[in-house]
Amino acid sequence: MGNGGEPLVVLHGLFGMGDNWASHARTWGEQGMDVHLVDQRNHGRSPHAGSHTYADMVEDVRAYALEHFGERPVRWLGHSMGGKTAMALACHYPELVERLVVVDIGPKAYPPHHQSVVDAMHQLDFTTLKSRTEADRALESAMPDWGMRQFLLKNLEWKPEGNLGWKFNLPVLEGQMGRIGQTLAAEDRFIGSTLFVRGERSGYILDEDWSGIMDHFPLARLESVPGAGHWVHAEQPQPFQDAVLPFLLEG
Numbered sequence: 728m729g730n731g732g733e734p735l736v737v738l739h740g741l742f743g744m745g746d747n748w749a750s751h752a753r754t755w756g757e758q759g760m761d762v763h764l765v766d767q768r769n770h771g772r773s774p775h776a777g778s779h780t781y782a783d784m785v786e787d788v789r790a791y792a793l794e795h796f797g798e799r800p801v802r803w804l805g806h807s808m809g810g811k812t813a814m815a816l817a818c819h820y821p822e823l824v825e826r827l828v829v830v831d832i833g834p835k836a837y838p839p840h841h842q843s844v845v846d847a848m849h850q851l852d853f854t855t856l857k858s859r860t861e862a863d864r865a866l867e868s869a870m871p872d873w874g875m876r877q878f879l880l881k882n883l884e885w886k887p888e889g890n891l892g893w894k895f896n897l898p899v900l901e902g903q904m905g906r907i908g909q910t911l912a913a914e915d916r917f918i919g920s921t922l923f924v925r926g927e928r929s930g931y932i933l934d935e936d937w938s939g940i941m942d943h944f945p946l947a948r949l950e951s952v953p954g955a956g957h958w959v960h961a962e963q964p965q966p967f968q969d970a971v972l973p974f975l976l977e978g
Contacts, residue, residue, distance in 0.1 A: 732759040734801040735975065738788065738809030739764075740832075741841065741907060742879060742895055744771030751960055754968055758976065760802075765791060767809065769896035771882075776896070779903040784812040785819060792823050800825035802975060806960065807832050807931075808907055818915035818943065826920040827944075828971055831931045831957050833923070834915070834943045837908035844870065845901050848879065853890045859883055862891065874961070911943055921947040922974045926955030926962065948974075 735755055737748045745764030752762040766773040768787055776783070792801065802825055805813030810832040817824040847869035856862050859880050866876050886892040900907075921944040925932040932940075932949075940947055950970035955963040 732756075732761045734763060734796055734799075735760045736763045736765055736788070736792065736801060736803050738767060738803070738805035738812050739770065740807030740809050741900070742770070742844075742882065743806070743809075744882065744894065746771070746881070747878070748960070750964065751968065754972075755975065758972065760975070763791075763795065767812065769899055771894055775899065777899060779896075779899050780906050781812060781815045781909065785815045788812060788816055789820055789823065796823075798822060802826050802828070804828040804830065804971070804975075805832075806830040807957065811907075811911075814911060814917070814943070815915065817917035817919065817921070818911065821917055821919060824917065824919060826922075826974070826977070827917065828922045828924065828974065830924045831926055831929050831959050833932050833936050833940055834911040835936060835939055836910035837931070839904045839908060841904060844875070844879070845897070845904075848893070848897060853892055856891055859891075874958070878958070878961075915943055917944055918946060920974075920977070922950065922971070923947055924950045924952060924959060924967065924970050926957055926959040927951050927953050928955060929957040929959070931957055 739745055739747055745766050748764050752764055755762050765788060767784055768774065768776050769779050800823055803813045810829040813827055814829055814834055817827050847866055850869060851862055851865055862880055862883060863876055870876050882894045883891050884894050923932060923940060952959050952963050952966045952970055960967045
């Protein structure tokens with residue numbers, strides 16, 4: 728969505744893709760930003776790979792930044808897994824980060840907690856399903872949350888052999904799920920402008936986590952979005968923008 732303005736790179740979460748952020752990207756573009764919605768490895772339109780670690784993802788997005796912006800520091804925003812990628816990038820390559828927004832994830836370790844979602848996805852028989860509507864019905868009993876089903880079903884695509892299938896690399900993501908929740912290294916630190924945004928109904932960033940966040944990001948601020956869970960930007964889009972936009976426009 729390039730428009731010649733100041734760059735903003737957006738990194739989605741697990742099982743997501745850049746297109747999840749299209750409506751917010753339009754808003755940021757209207758404010759003059761050059762918004763880049765990046766599909767991380769094993770997601771969306773990006774290549775599938777056998778490894779899925781934060782070291783991998785940091786090098787991926789570093790290469791993207793160097794290709795598109797040179798060594799110029801730019802704004803980064805990441806949600807969940809994308810937020811941890813952005814945190815690690817800022818700590819290891821601070822010269823590439825002008826300011827950082829981290830959405831509903833902290834630097835601490837998170838135990839694996841997506842297995843029920845993965846199990847539900849494994850129940851889909853793509854040899855018989857002929858539409859997203861049929862896939863939705865097939866998931867409903869195991870996954871009653873309509874919003875979560877729609878989020879996942881956006882990742883369905885028609886494969887060359889004529890069957891529906893996932894855009895993301897489910898076998899690799901499932902096999903490396905434990906790594907997706909890992910903590911930042913104790914010595915990782917970014918001394919730059921940082922905003923953490925949490926959903927008030929989400930348990931990903933607790934009040935007691937703040938001292939640990941400040942150990943890694945001593946200039947960090949926190950905004951809480953009322954009525955939002957983990958998918959803050961989708962559940963409360965305008966309050967999310969109200970929390971994020973002033974920070975992105977600073978300086």
